[in-house]
Amino acid sequence: MSDVETNETREERIKNEILVDAEDKEDRAMGWYYYLDDCLNFPFNAKWAKKGRKGTAPEKDVEVLAMATEEECLRDMLVEVVEVGGKDEDVDIARLTDLKVLDADEDTQEALDDWYYWVAKGYKF
Known part of the structure; x- marks a missing residue:
């Protein structure tokens, strides 16, 4: 179990807006x-610490352009x-959890915080 304190407002949003009709892993994903694609206002800037098998690469300043497919x-x-x-043309794919957002509007930050909360709680698709 996660030691992240439960946030009832966030839990309600996840249950009633993001995963409302989800029945399986694919539905949850x-x-x-779609929640993130709708709420994230691209582009925004972040620091990306790419994690791989050999550890974490040095942070890069990146512009986040869009959701992947x-x-x-x-x-x-x-x-x-x-x-x-x-x-x-030098576009890479990054995990949202590998990004530290530098500047984002309120809606974008709230959606990102929802995702980071979900991951920190140890929830799975």
Whole structure:
């Protein structure tokens, strides 16, 4: 069990808005996907510490451009990012949980906080 304190407001939003009709893993993943796609106002800036098998790479300043495809988000919520000052064709895919948001509007921050809360609580699709 997670040691993250339960936030009743967030729990209600997750239950009644994000996962309202979800019956299985795919439904839960798509509930999160569409909620985040609707609520995140792209682009926004973040620091990305890419985690891999060899540890964590140094942080990069990135611009978060969009959600990855539905198919890519069936196991985790992923977004398209490009390094600040980089070329638009140099788009990478990042896990939302690997990002530290630097500037986002209120709606975007609330949706991201909902996702981070879900993950920190140890909930699964």
